[in-house]
Amino acid sequence: MTERSIQPELYSEAPATAASTADLFAEIVFDRPLDHSYSYAVPGRLRGQLAIGKRVAAPFGRGNRTTVGFCVGISAAPPARNVKDLGRVLDDEPILTPNLLRLTRWMADYYLCGWGQVLNAVVPAGVKRQAGTRTAVLLDAVPESLCPNPLPKLTPKQAAALAGLRSIGAALELRQCTRRFQCGPGPLEQLVAKGLARRLEKRVDKFETGEMEDDTDDIEQETTGPLTLNAEQLNAWAVLENAVRAGGFQPLLLYGVTGSGKTELYLRAIEEIIRQGKEAMVLVPEISLTPQTIARFRGRCGSVAVLHSHLQTAQRGGHWRRIAAGQAQVIVGPRSAVFAPTRRLGLIVIDEEHESSFKQDMTPRYHARDVAVMRARLEGIPIILGSATPSLESWYNAQRGQYKLLTLPHRVLDRPLPNVALIDLRHDRHPGGRFHALSPSLERAMRQALERNGQIMLLLNRRGFSTHVFCPACGHVEQCKFCDLSLTFHRERDIALCHYCGYEQPPPERCPQCGLGQVRFQGLGTEKLQAEIESKFPRQVVQRMDSDTMRKPGSHQRLLDAFRRGEVHILLGTQMIAKGLDFPNVTLVGVINADVGLHRADFRAAERTFQLLAQVAGRPGRGSLGGRVLVQTYSPEHYSIACAAVHDFQRFAGTELEHRLAHHYPPYQRMARLIVRGKDQDKVGEFADRLAGAFRVALDKLRSSGGEVRLLGPAEAPVFRLKGHYRFHFQLQSPHSGTLHQVLRAVVPTVRAPKGVELAIDIDPLDMV
């Protein structure tokens, strides 16, 4: 086994299969955080089977354990040292296209992890296990001219089976033979043994044979033809049409307020791509993957494969094979759909491009938007990034001309954006000491809306009953056993729960610290809000939507359907209720506390707050009834809240960019976050210091040659103890991604983490906890 650093030419110039007779060597990567491939000799018997993009089993490491790896290169050039022989080839067909190999190679470089780790994460389990397929055994009669002479003696059953096989004149599955010829497998096997029949093996897809059914495909279609575009849509379409007609890499940022007709433009672009005989990929946040969305694509776009994340393993495998075989014209799915093995990709659309669910929070810690842009570059195709509240990264890219900006500033059909009013909680409150989630103004507005038969949505982005369990006698706040986080009380389940690690315990009645106080359940969660609403509006149907009430698959959709039918008057919930939903009868939307996410230790807190408010503020008034939005806040003058109230993304973005520039944050600086964690606090802290020290030395050297990278930290992470691990972190920032990577690549391999200490590198981090 020889290590080789991975060079891109390994896969671009090597022969595609190993069919010649010269000595051949394969380059294999494993699911390990290693930045190199391993060379193996390809034994003669595997020559015809091995190809780039297939998986293999190979002896690996000192113990020569059989380990699964991916073949990423084949060459005739002998490696420097003696090499081991490959064991087996696992796939019948390559499971990765050349472009996916290039894309994953780039990801390994960019996100600083092993190529094998990326490949392993990208290929769904259903494909690796070949789920939804089986090996079929087929029988075929040997042509008479090739049969042994003289003909061996046959029993009557054998003779009948042979006659049957010959009359069919093609290979037939063994289990069908036994049914047709009404015999057991014995006589058929005898025919093979006597040289009169041949046995073949073939892998068959159970979805194709009808043995398995894909029940995800029973969604109705909505057949609306293309609409007549309005003037703003026409302007944007002129550019888009050009891009999809001409082909070639081109990133386009489609900034359009909610209901401005963005989806209509996606559909047109996709129709054009299908006309060209190519495929389109649409990435959406999981939560937007509703039957309505799917129906809209199905109605206009031919064969649409939908890659839900809750697909079963076998279904996932089936979809992957269908896509690889070119049987899907449009692929719609969340984050991981960016890796769909399309062969003739012509367009990528990424809707709600600002959504943080596009970033994966485990290795490889990729951002699907950035991977999608890279994929579009590799495939040489246009990509549309759409949003009503673009991420500042994308907005900035549009400002400096990296992305072409298309704007839809108004709703279609001159529908107004809803009127948003701020309620200042410092002044607008009920007299007396008792806490109320609803201010008098919001409560009044709710009564009015209900009198006029309108429906109401209330947003509170905190689930559970209370946010902390508190002892008024000694001040104790009940903490998670494993994290530096207070436990949330869930009254319905009667538990105190850690929202980070899932640790739960019965809620204490007396204070566990002083034993004296009766604990109080402080802070407002959706459960407590529901209780207040139910007591104030006893005659209305109130329902709650959060991850506690929506645990069963399909419950989300069922509740939304009931709400749409008017069976629910007040729907309250977390940000789940804020996404892409269109309810014509909602005349009032209330935000219970706009400040929930504003004061987090995260430089994106203002951006997140603006996005969430803009989303909810886009909900009502899509129908003819009009509607309004009331936002309760203690910080009405904060620019993220003030700008959201007047639907002014551009002003928000302008102010926020000034802050980012002043504080050296993205998008002006590229950022890497290094997190060191382990159970032994001293060891973890020591390693963090040592690693940061090594970076400081490298940065000093770099500075003398003009390079610009800043180091912040190391410090305790905002949540110091998480899931029983102590965590230190530090950040590297640079205006140039290349310099940042250069430093990381130079320093990280030189400092080894002691046993029990782990290092995680997060490039372009979103989560700062």
Ligand code: ADP
């Ligand atoms: P967005 O994706 O920006 O939220 P959509 O494309 O979903 O907007 O459009 C909002 C609604 O307006 C949809 O019901 C859509 O069918 C309709 N619509 C879009 N474009 C037009 C148009 N040019 N004329 C009339 N209705 C339109």
Ligand code: ZN
């Ligand atoms: Zn915890």
